[in-house]
Amino acid sequence: MRRMTARPANAHQARLLRLLRDGGPNSRAQLGDQVDLSRSKLAVEVDRLLETELVVADGLAASRGGRRSHNIRLNPHLRFLGVDIGATSVDVAVTNAELEVLGHINQPMDVREGPVVVFEHVLSMAAKLRASGLAEGFDGAGIGVPGPVRFPEGIPVAPPIMPGWDGFPVREALSQDLGCPVMVDNDVNLMAMGEQHAGVARTVHDFLVVKIGTGIGCGIVVGGEVYRGTTGSAGDIGHIQAVPDGRPCACGNRGCLEAHFSGAALARDAMEAAEQRLSTELANRLESNGTLSAVDVAAAAAAGDATALDLIREGGNRTGQVIAGLVSFFNPGLVVIGGGVTGLGHTLLAAIRTQVYRQSLPLATGNLPIVLGELGPTAGVIGAARLISDHLFSPA
Amino acid sequence: MRRMTARPANAHQARLLRLLRDGGPNSRAQLGDQVDLSRSKLAVEVDRLLETELVVADGLAASRGGRRSHNIRLNPHLRFLGVDIGATSVDVAVTNAELEVLGHINQPMDVREGPVVVFEHVLSMAAKLRASGLAEGFDGAGIGVPGPVRFPEGIPVAPPIMPGWDGFPVREALSQDLGCPVMVDNDVNLMAMGEQHAGVARTVHDFLVVKIGTGIGCGIVVGGEVYRGTTGSAGDIGHIQAVPDGRPCACGNRGCLEAHFSGAALARDAMEAAEQRLSTELANRLESNGTLSAVDVAAAAAAGDATALDLIREGGNRTGQVIAGLVSFFNPGLVVIGGGVTGLGHTLLAAIRTQVYRQSLPLATGNLPIVLGELGPTAGVIGAARLISDHLFSPA
DNA sequence: CTTACTTTTTCCACTCACAGGACAAAGGAG
DNA sequence: CTCCTTTGTCCTGTGAGTGGAAAAAGTAAG
Numbered sequence: 072m073r074r075m076t077a078r079p080a081n082a083h084q085a086r087l088l089r090l091l092r093d094g095g096p097n098s099r100a101q102l103g104d105q106v107d108l109s110r111s112k113l114a115v116e117v118d119r120l121l122e123t124e125l126v127v128a129d130g131l132a133a134s135r136g137g138r139r140s141h142n143i144r145l146n147p148h149l150r151f152l153g154v155d156i157g158a159t160s161v162d163v164a165v166t167n168a169e170l171e172v173l174g175h176i177n178q179p180m181d182v183r184e185g186p187v188v189v190f191e192h193v194l195s196m197a198a199k200l201r202a203s204g205l206a207e208g209f210d211g212a213g214i215g216v217p218g219p220v221r222f223p224e225g226i227p228v229a230p231p232i233m234p235g236w237d238g239f240p241v242r243e244a245l246s247q248d249l250g251c252p253v254m255v256d257n258d259v260n261l262m263a264m265g266e267q268h269a270g271v272a273r274t275v276h277d278f279l280v281v282k283i284g285t286g287i288g289c290g291i292v293v294g295g296e297v298y299r300g301t302t303g304s305a306g307d308i309g310h311i312q313a314v315p316d317g318r319p320c321a322c323g324n325r326g327c328l329e330a331h332f333s334g335a336a337l338a339r340d341a342m343e344a345a346e347q348r349l350s351t352e353l354a355n356r357l358e359s360n361g362t363l364s365a366v367d368v369a370a371a372a373a374a375g376d377a378t379a380l381d382l383i384r385e386g387g388n389r390t391g392q393v394i395a396g397l398v399s400f401f402n403p404g405l406v407v408i409g410g411g412v413t414g415l416g417h418t419l420l421a422a423i424r425t426q427v428y429r430q431s432l433p434l435a436t437g438n439l440p441i442v443l444g445e446l447g448p449t450a451g452v453i454g455a456a457r458l459i460s461d462h463l464f465s466p467a
Numbered sequence: 468m469r470r471m472t473a474r475p476a477n478a479h480q481a482r483l484l485r486l487l488r489d490g491g492p493n494s495r496a497q498l499g500d501q502v503d504l505s506r507s508k509l510a511v512e513v514d515r516l517l518e519t520e521l522v523v524a525d526g527l528a529a530s531r532g533g534r535r536s537h538n539i540r541l542n543p544h545l546r547f548l549g550v551d552i553g554a555t556s557v558d559v560a561v562t563n564a565e566l567e568v569l570g571h572i573n574q575p576m577d578v579r580e581g582p583v584v585v586f587e588h589v590l591s592m593a594a595k596l597r598a599s600g601l602a603e604g605f606d607g608a609g610i611g612v613p614g615p616v617r618f619p620e621g622i623p624v625a626p627p628i629m630p631g632w633d634g635f636p637v638r639e640a641l642s643q644d645l646g647c648p649v650m651v652d653n654d655v656n657l658m659a660m661g662e663q664h665a666g667v668a669r670t671v672h673d674f675l676v677v678k679i680g681t682g683i684g685c686g687i688v689v690g691g692e693v694y695r696g697t698t699g700s701a702g703d704i705g706h707i708q709a710v711p712d713g714r715p716c717a718c719g720n721r722g723c724l725e726a727h728f729s730g731a732a733l734a735r736d737a738m739e740a741a742e743q744r745l746s747t748e749l750a751n752r753l754e755s756n757g758t759l760s761a762v763d764v765a766a767a768a769a770a771g772d773a774t775a776l777d778l779i780r781e782g783g784n785r786t787g788q789v790i791a792g793l794v795s796f797f798n799p800g801l802v803v804i805g806g807g808v809t810g811l812g813h814t815l816l817a818a819i820r821t822q823v824y825r826q827s828l829p830l831a832t833g834n835l836p837i838v839l840g841e842l843g844p845t846a847g848v849i850g851a852a853r854l855i856s857d858h859l860f861s862p863a
Numbered sequence: 864c865t866t867a868c869t870t871t872t873t874c875c876a877c878t879c880a881c882a883g884g885a886c887a888a889a890g891g892a893g
Numbered sequence: 894c895t896c897c898t899t900t901g902t903c904c905t906g907t908g909a910g911t912g913g914a915a916a917a918a919g920t921a922a923g
Contacts, residue, residue, distance in 0.1 A: 533899025
């Protein structure tokens with residue numbers, strides 16, 4: 072199928088497209104209530120959007136007491152691809168223009184195999200989604216990678232956990248392969264955009280998203296916009312010192328938060344506890360699986376295992392301590408906890424909350440919700456779709 | 468004298484006013500090079516500004532190879548008042564519209580005496596400046612206070628070191644007394660704006676300013692704009708935990724940065740060292756003055772006193788540790804160190820740099836200058852003038 | 864079914880901001 | 894004095910946008 076190539080011609084059209092994306096199908100009259108344009112001007116812009124086929128007519132709206140209005144919606148054939156590359160797995164999803172997930176595949180994979188191998192898999196996953204009839208092609212794609220990105224060019228820079236990716240032109244390469252516009256960002260930033268679009272952060276303008284997965288990262292949203300820092304490495308909180316003279320970390324320092332609590336650290340601690348027979352629950356799991364991961368700790372904790380609960384509490388305390396510092400500094404309106412370890416659930420959350428509320432001043436914590444992410448594994452792919460749609464639905 | 472009451476009528480005029488503020492007198496032709504407007508449009512807007520008397524003609528410019536252009540400048544009679552209220556002293560300055568300091572008074576004072584007493588002094592200082600012929604009246608005033616501020620209303624909220632100020636309508640009261648528009652902000656934010664306007668941060672868009680005075684605070688600039696946080700308390704880094712189970716702090720916690728290093732903590736440490744006879748230099752100063760302050764420590768350090776140097780180094784290490792965390796999180800393009808203790812100079816700076824460069828990752832520190840502020844005690848008042856001029860030179 | 868009232872949509876005349884060309888004014892270089 | 898460059902002014906054309914009038918398409922009550 073021929074893909075859409077049109078872009079909004081001006082700020083008004085971009086505004087309308089975003090309203091339709093975020094609010095779904097809408098009548099012309101309702102749109103008029105939201106944009107502060109004269110009826111005539113609005114009609115002209117809507118007609119032009121209809122000509123470009125970015126939006127289509129969608130029957131008549133219910134009456135609001137008089138003549139019924141005509142409904143408008145984004146072209147239902149538009150498709151975005153959301154790709155979330157994690158350290159140990161990849162998520163690929165298809166969305167429509169309203170960013171609803173139509174299909175979603177997850178596949179284990181080691182990011183250290185390098186961009187060529189990973190993108191082969193990503194492309195075949197995308198092809199599978201297309202083959203299942205969910206899309207005939209993609210109008211844009213958003214890609215999340217687990218490391219800092221030079222955002223304008225879409226190129227990873229000095230990513231610690233994916234050394235082979237340094238300088239690889241992700242944006243350009245995938246744009247070529249997929250035949251559509253592509254934007255690339257840090258996975259944590261995309262998670263933040265996802266929660267902002269469809270999750271817990273819908274109404275907040277300044278907030279933090281702390282993602283605890285294989286590593287630990289933080290998405291920063293200022294005034295509704297993701298803040299990426301001077302070199303694209305903002306939010307890299309995994310290497311903040313949490314324990315003076317603590318454990319050695321891969322980065323060369325000691326006591327980094329990530330060395331003391333993260334999916335990887337938790338798995339290692341659990342193995343150690345199992346081998347030392349501190350927990351029969353964990354020891355049994357180790358025996359039957361041959362190895363342990365954060366998921367096992369979560370399961371053990373759910374079963375009431377004291378050692379597992381202690382590990383989680385301890386990690387939550389460390390994390391909470393770091394977050395308390397960030398809260399004092401940044402004074403956010405919301406803190407979202409997400410990532411693979413969300414399975415650890417409320418034990419973790421309670422430990423974090425305790426630390427933050429104790430250590431930060433009342434003015435900053437007084438009205439500060441600290442909550443788990445609402446979208447789970449789809450936050451990243453929704454954020455990815457949001458990224459590319461923001462790009463496409465902006466004036467050319 | 469009749470004060471200016473005019474405001475720019477549109478965004479173009481605001482743009483022109485800011486160009487004239489930041490670039491000084493300019494020819495019409497030069498302005499045209501900077502604003503991307505047709506010559507006719509530019510002429511119209513400049514003529515309107517001349518009518519309002521916000522700008523005035525200023526002779527002929529040098530020829531650029533053809534007909535000489537007419538010079539334009541901001542009305543030289545415009546005067547802004549910059550007020551920087553610290554914990555133990557107040558700075559008041561008069562500037563012209565280009566934000567050049569024409570007169571500057573500093574006076575010791577205890578902020579805990581409350582807003583009424585403090586503002587009596589401020590008003591009399593302003594009157595003194597006016598009486599000396601520097602101003603016939605003020606077209607606007609910026610006020611900095613040492614605590615969080617609800618910015619839109621200009622009201623301090625829950626300020627720890629100035630309890631009597633909570634909820635006092637600073638903006639409204641001073642606007643009444645001075646008879647001109649007033650804006651209020653945290654003193655650290657104003658320091659950041661000052662360094663941005665006329666100091667070391669002129670070309671940087673994302674940076675931090677750490678002010679070490681009686682307490683410790685941090686100004687955050689994102690995309691060229693001061694970030695104030697959800698409740699106006701962003702940058703309150705004095706109560707980040709720097710030492711686990713460290714010294715008790717006035718806030719009720721233990722180990723806060725401010726409890727271990729700040730003007731107040733430094734003075735206390737110095738007294739202790741003097742009483743224990745660890746340093747004859749400090750002991751002598753204590754004997755002759757009856758008390759010690761950060762200034763004495765600076766002097767002792769300059770004289771080579773080992774104890775004083777140790778105190779500074781230790782404090783710098785603690786501060787550097789906290790800043791390292793902020794650098795990882797925020798990835799700024801510049802870190803400015805300022806405030807009363809700037810006198811401690813390069814010993815302090817070196818200690819901070821060492822910690823930051825050691826603890827943060829290379830991607831964040833690779834091209835990160837950490838420098839002392841350039842403006843010293845005038846940073847605050849220049850920032851205050853900048854605050855009110857930004858407000859006045861924006862479309863009504 | 865008719866009538867009165869609403870809401871939505873289209874049409875049209877009018878205003879306004881702005882661009883850009885023509886031309887005059889003012890200066891420099893030879 | 895002549896030719897060229899830059900600056901400032903004037904004027905007209907264009908396109909964006911507004912707001913009123915009227916037509917179109919409903920609802921609600923008699």
